[in-house]
Amino acid sequence: MTDQEATEQSQVQLADILNTAHSLVSLLNRRLGSSGTVRPVAQESERQSVEGQSRQTETGPQSGQLRCPQRSGSVHQEMARSFPGLFRRETKGKRRFTPYTRPKKSFLVNFFLLEKQRSKTPKGDEELQLILAGLGKRSLSVTESLTHTELTDLLLNAFPRLASINGGWLLYKSTGGGGQRRLAVIPPDSDGHSGHQLKTVSGNGKCTLYITPLQEQIETSPLPPDAKEFENMPKAPCTTCNNMVPLQALPFHIKSCKEEMIYLSSSPENESFTQDNESPLRTKHQTEMTTECPVCRGIFSTDAIETHASDCGIRSSNQECNISTSEDESNYFQSSEEILNWISGQVDDSCTFSLCVSRFDLFSRGMQQWQRQKKSRPNCRLKVSFLGESGIDTGALSKEFLTEMVSEIENKLFVGSADKKGKNPLYCLNSLDTNYFRTAGEVMVASMAQGGPLPNFMREWCYRYLCSGDSDSIQVSTNDVTDSELFHLITEVNRATDENINELTDDIVGCGYTGKVSVDKKDLIMRAIVLHSTMRLVPMLDQLRKGLQLCGLLQVMKTNSDLCLPMFVPGEDGRVDAAFFLERCQPGFS
Incomplete structure (x- = not known):
């Protein structure tokens, strides 16, 4: 038998099955419309005898009306009884328990993003400068089943400035000792860095891993306090400008904020103002916060006197x-x-x-x-x-x-x-x-x-x-x-x-x-x-x-x-x- 004859025979068998199914569905619809119940074909004679008796009991001289018979089961039950292989989904045999799956354990790893290739770890003041630039250290949760693609997405989410690097990056590990230490490269596996490798080289998260760009250098200019890199950092309000600033950047922000908020009075009235014509309503606290310029003898606030003196x-x-x-x-x-x-x-x-x-x-x-x-x-x-x-x-x-x-x-x-x-x-x-x-x-x-x-x-x-x-x-x-x-x-x-x-x-x-x-x-x-x-x-x-x-x-x-x-x-x-x-x-x- 050739393949074409086998295909034609299978199509004929499929057509017969579809015709049989359509006939069965039409038969069920007729029986549901006539009596409201579905009976097996083998019990057709028994159904006719029971149907005759029900007509005699339901028709009486007093009622004069035909009562609707009480259904003995739902349609789903009847279909399950007629086609147990299709409508009964109960599994045979003993019911087994759901297999136990052990939850994946995660561990914390400290990642430190550097601005360029380095042979040694950065100093203390350099670390603070990198943190203000959106780089620095982040603690990330890693699992052993982590893949290289998942690790890349995790690092890009923690370090948004890492997305601007087109020349690739590598992971480094510092040697032992204190102060500045040498950095040793962590070669990736054939499929990249994995969670199992990170757990091994970091000592289950005890060592810091350094991310170093290979061909480019990241800008280290300080970012504004509302930058995306500072979203998860603890913040505190600045009493001068009332802005929320990360705690690491708050000392530098306070110094720069005071210099920006200095008010310089450029009018001749304020420059020639002295304590002799000072208002008597001026409080003692306000008087203590002013200083006389030794050059032009004008009165200025203690915050503004230094900047004024540079132009005076x-x-x-x-x-x-x-x-x-x-x-x-x-x-x-x-x-x-x-x-x-x-x-x-x-x-x-x-x-x-x-x-x-x-x-x-x-x-x-x-x-x-x-x-x-x-x-x-x-x-x-x-x-x-x-x-x-x-x-x-x-x-x-x-x-x-x-x-x-x-x-x-x-x-x-x-x-x-x-x-x-x-x-x-x-x-x-x-x-x-x-x-x-x-x-x-x-x-x-x-x-x-x-x-x-x-x-x-x-x-x-x-x-x-x-x-x-x-x-x-x-x-x-x-x-x-x-x-x-x-x-x-x-x-x-x-x-x-x-x-x-x-x-x-x-x-x-x-x-x-x-x-x-x-x-x-x-x-x-x-x-x-x-x-x-x-x-x-x-x-x-x-x-x-x-x-x-x-x-x-x-x-x-x-x-x-x-x-x-x-x-x-x-x-x-x-x-x-x-x-x-x-x-x-x-x-x-x-």
């Missing part, structure tokens, strides 16, 4: 002085004292560079006040007033301010080593972006010109570059490396052997060395590390040179580099003073 400089009608120094004028100096006296003579005493600063956080506040001053130039006579302190600057307050600022510049913008032979600029792009190094150069010139301390805390190679501006003339050695991590790397390379030098390959390549990593190439490797440590500081020194152009000092340094060397590079101090006695005095114990 006293200036005469003279034009700004652009001082230029020719080579002929700067070649006759015989000593460093003569150079300092000449710089002092370049100060414009007819104009005043006025600052009103607070002793709290003097470095950042002083830098900001210096940069905001627009009514006069920093080569004018410096006048300083401290907030909350009465007094007129006749020279002592400005010297105190310059002394504190030069000391803060040395501590905040420069870093030294144990040999105490000078410091290098700190590799800080934030300070470079805010022009702090240029402002530091202007403060140094003002300090030398107006009786302040000398900035003699730099390395000699830094001073030589400030004089020439040519990076090809820089001569550095391993002693000029003041960065602790790079100095430690140089020490490890110097001690390395053939067995363990390969462990330092990543750090060596990160310093720009592209040759073969071996013990025979130690000198070349250390030279590359030294150049990497010093050459990356050239932008900071270039910005510092722009500040040193004040009062023509940079031109003097070019033509008299040896005479200006003691003003910037530390040396032997032979003066006998109190500091000399304290350094030389040593107790003699019996």
